[in-house]
Amino acid sequence: MELIVNNERCPQNHPCPAVKVCPVNALTQIGNAAPTVNKDKCIKCGKCSTFCPKKALVLE
Ligand code: SF4
Numbered sequence: 421m422e423l424i425v426n427n428e429r430c431p432q433n434h435p436c437p438a439v440k441v442c443p444v445n446a447l448t449q450i451g452n453a454a455p456t457v458n459k460d461k462c463i464k465c466g467k468c469s470t471f472c473p474k475k476a477l478v479l480e
Pocket of ligand 1: 423442467
């Protein structure tokens with residue numbers, strides 16, 4: 421299982437609120453672009469996935 425960022429679902433026009441939800445700071449956002457995930461840090465907790473209202477962060 422890994423966290424996938426679906427850039428097509430993310431409108432990429434706002435600061436990503438899920439970045440602050442991640443307990444291990446695995447998400448990084450540059451400007452308003454879709455966040456990227458540091459796969460070495462991600463513990464696959466699913467918090468960002470549950471949090472993102474656009475369902476752009478998917479654990480699969
Ligand atoms: S699944 Fe959890 S650890 Fe991984 S990026 Fe999302 S919030 Fe962070």
